Amino acid sequence: MSSIVTVSTNPYEGQKPGTSGLRKKVKVFMQENYTENFIQSILDANKEALVGSTLVVGGDGRYLVKEVVDKIIKISAGNGVAKLLVGQNGILSTPAVSHIIRKYQTLGGIVLTASHNPGGINNDFGIKFNCSNGGPAPDGTTNDIYRLTTDITEYKIVPDIHCNIDEVGVSRFKVGEGEFVVEVIDSVKDYVEYMKSIFDFPKIKTLLQGSELRKPFKVLIDSMNGVTGPYVRRIFLEELGASMGSVRRVTPLEDFGGAHPDPNLTYAADLVNEVKNGDFDFGAAFDGDGDRNMIIGRKAFFVTPSDSLAVLASQLEHIPYFRSSGVKGFARSMPTAAAVDRVAEALGKEMFQVPTGWKYFGNLMDAGRLSLCGEESFGTGSDHVREKDGLWAALAWLSVLAATGKSVEEMLVAHWQQYGRNYFTRYDYEECPSDPCNEMMQELEKTMTSPGFVGSQHSAAGKSYTVALADNFSYMDPVDRSVAMKQGLRIVFEDGSRIVVRLSGTGSSGATVRLYIDSYEAKDVLGDAQQMLQPLIQVALDISKLQQYTGRDAPTVIT
Ligand code: VG1
Ligand code: CO
Numbered sequence: 001m002s003s004i005v006t007v008s009t010n011p012y013e014g015q016k017p018g019t020s021g022l023r024k025k026v027k028v029f030m031q032e033n034y035t036e037n038f039i040q041s042i043l044d045a046n047k048e049a050l051v052g053s054t055l056v057v058g059g060d061g062r063y064l065v066k067e068v069v070d071k072i073i074k075i076s077a078g079n080g081v082a083k084l085l086v087g088q089n090g091i092l093s094t095p096a097v098s099h100i101i102r103k104y105q106t107l108g109g110i111v112l113t114a115s116h117n118p119g120g121i122n123n124d125f126g127i128k129f130n131c132s133n134g135g136p137a138p139d140g141t142t143n144d145i146y147r148l149t150t151d152i153t154e155y156k157i158v159p160d161i162h163c164n165i166d167e168v169g170v171s172r173f174k175v176g177e178g179e180f181v182v183e184v185i186d187s188v189k190d191y192v193e194y195m196k197s198i199f200d201f202p203k204i205k206t207l208l209q210g211s212e213l214r215k216p217f218k219v220l221i222d223s224m225n226g227v228t229g230p231y232v233r234r235i236f237l238e239e240l241g242a243s244m245g246s247v248r249r250v251t252p253l254e255d256f257g258g259a260h261p262d263p264n265l266t267y268a269a270d271l272v273n274e275v276k277n278g279d280f281d282f283g284a285a286f287d288g289d290g291d292r293n294m295i296i297g298r299k300a301f302f303v304t305p306s307d308s309l310a311v312l313a314s315q316l317e318h319i320p321y322f323r324s325s326g327v328k329g330f331a332r333s334m335p336t337a338a339a340v341d342r343v344a345e346a347l348g349k350e351m352f353q354v355p356t357g358w359k360y361f362g363n364l365m366d367a368g369r370l371s372l373c374g375e376e377s378f379g380t381g382s383d384h385v386r387e388k389d390g391l392w393a394a395l396a397w398l399s400v401l402a403a404t405g406k407s408v409e410e411m412l413v414a415h416w417q418q419y420g421r422n423y424f425t426r427y428d429y430e431e432c433p434s435d436p437c438n439e440m441m442q443e444l445e446k447t448m449t450s451p452g453f454v455g456s457q458h459s460a461a462g463k464s465y466t467v468a469l470a471d472n473f474s475y476m477d478p479v480d481r482s483v484a485m486k487q488g489l490r491i492v493f494e495d496g497s498r499i500v501v502r503l504s505g506t507g508s509s510g511a512t513v514r515l516y517i518d519s520y521e522a523k524d525v526l527g528d529a530q531q532m533l534q535p536l537i538q539v540a541l542d543i544s545k546l547q548q549y550t551g552r553d554a555p556t557v558i559t
Helices: 034-045 065-078 094-103 139-152 188-197 202-210 226-238 269-275 305-314 322-324 339-347 362-366 390-404 406-421 432-447 529-544 546-550
Strands: 005-008 022-025 053-057 083-091 107-110 122-129 154-157 169-175 177-186 221-222 282-286 293-299 327-334 351-354 370-375 379-382 423-430 459-460 463-472 489-493 498-503 510-520
Touching: 022 423, 034 065, 034 122, 034 139, 034 154, 053 094, 065 083, 065 107, 065 154, 065 169, 065 177, 065 327, 083 094, 094 122, 094 188, 094 390, 122 139, 154 269, 169 339, 188 226, 188 322, 188 339, 188 390, 202 390, 221 226, 221 269, 221 498, 226 390, 226 459, 269 282, 269 293, 282 390, 293 305, 293 390, 293 406, 305 327, 305 370, 305 379, 305 390, 305 423, 327 339, 339 351, 351 370, 362 370, 379 390, 390 406, 390 546, 423 432, 423 529, 423 546, 432 489, 432 529, 432 546, 463 529, 498 529, 510 529, 510 546, 529 546
Parallel strands: 053 083, 053 107, 083 177, 221 282, 327 351, 327 370
Antiparallel strands: 005 154, 022 122, 107 122, 169 177, 282 293, 370 379, 423 510, 459 463, 463 489, 489 498, 498 510
16 A cells, blocks of 8 residues: 655746646756646646546657656545546647547546657656646636646655556556556557548548559658657558658657657758658648648648638538538637638638637537637647647548549639638747847837827838737637637738737747738739738838847748
8 A cells, every 4th residue: 555645845936837738948847846846736726526536648758758647647646536547658649638538538637748849858848737628728727727836835646656657558556545546548549549430531541542543642741750650650551551651750759859849841841842852742740749730732832721721611521520510610819810711701600719729719619619720820620629630630631632632732722712812921039038029019019009000001012001900819708708818919901911919828938929910812812922921021020120129130930
């Protein structure tokens, strides 16, 4: 029998979850009791339902995941949790955690990831709590967790539980009078079974392997050394019969091989080049924890996430899941371009615009009002889980391509011809000094809310824009009426063009400024986005004085 030990501790400052969990440098999490404090606070925030409960635990395989799983096991045992479902080797993708919470109806789950942030001892780690609906904890819960971290005095732990998480199986421990169970589960099995029930795998297999009517459709799937590796191997190699040459970087590495596991044109440039120079029909990449996706077509034709969402919204009848569950509404985060809004209107579906962060979609899904949603930051997903889902998005695209027989580029061009095109770009200025960035946001908000700003004209490169609306976006959840304030500065012009500026909530040091630009063209749909948006970008840089405040004359990443 093992006994519970109460350890006294002192609060750490700054354990405030951001857009998606608490993300800090690994060395911050390695400080004495830092991680223990946060785990205890997560459990305390769930106090009412904790005793006798089951939780899911897993992460993206980055440095420190296994050590933290071990801490979660010991602290959960100390706090009356009855059972943990732990991914083998600590591996579970973020969408897989969401699915497992829902499938086994657990109290929630703890996800160990800093998502697209680099890993390794000198980089980032993260901890996120997901609730019983499988979704990231809403603001109310993360505020509770944060408050608890500020006055924590002790945590409870069972130090002599030793559990091997490398092998699938059940371990039982006697703790005090009760029993504590750790079940190590296959990291991919439940998720893969679920995907097979959502999509028509034989149809996708025929697409990839070719038939009398059509030559094989060549794909290149890049896991960026992140958590999706084992999922991609099981789905693409074993289930869909693709060859080894169809996948790359499919072994999760603690430091992602030194790569920045963020599927965009800058950090997934390898994949883009390989598809550009090879004869691939389709390329996809996923981030460290498997919830983001990037989709490209032949010759690396790039699909912006905003367009990806809109195209999928218009083609859901090709996916068996939606044929049986029906299509409810659509949603996007505020900075995401409004392409999907036009599809919603054409199909007569409800359309929602929420703040940045997947947690804001959950209530709408739970209320049966939302089927498909996305963010411009390479996030796409549906109500099959409560997280965005990278592999799901790739399979959704392949289903659509199999059914329509079109190429990726043909799909996009046809879509733009029907609906017009929302040109979109995002500029990221990563890890700038914090103080000047905060000052920039304050000054910009002051400018935007000063009398005369609405109605003022701004010109660059021969184009003029008149301000129609300027605000700091706020959102009231239509289901529980909770309000999220100050979610991004937004300037909308009379022709519908838009500038959005916000500070990232996922970085671990300094400030990352995100500038989002979009504008709609009904007819001129085949232009180059950077060129089309150049005047508006110039206006945005002028109004915000971004270069002056950040000291950067160019962004770190352009999407
Ligand atoms: C970023 C994205 C946001 C996304 C969040 C979590 O947040 O902009 O759309 O939901 O990351 O994604 P921020 O606050 O840095 O802009 V992930 O894949 O990092 O969990
Ligand atoms: Co992620």
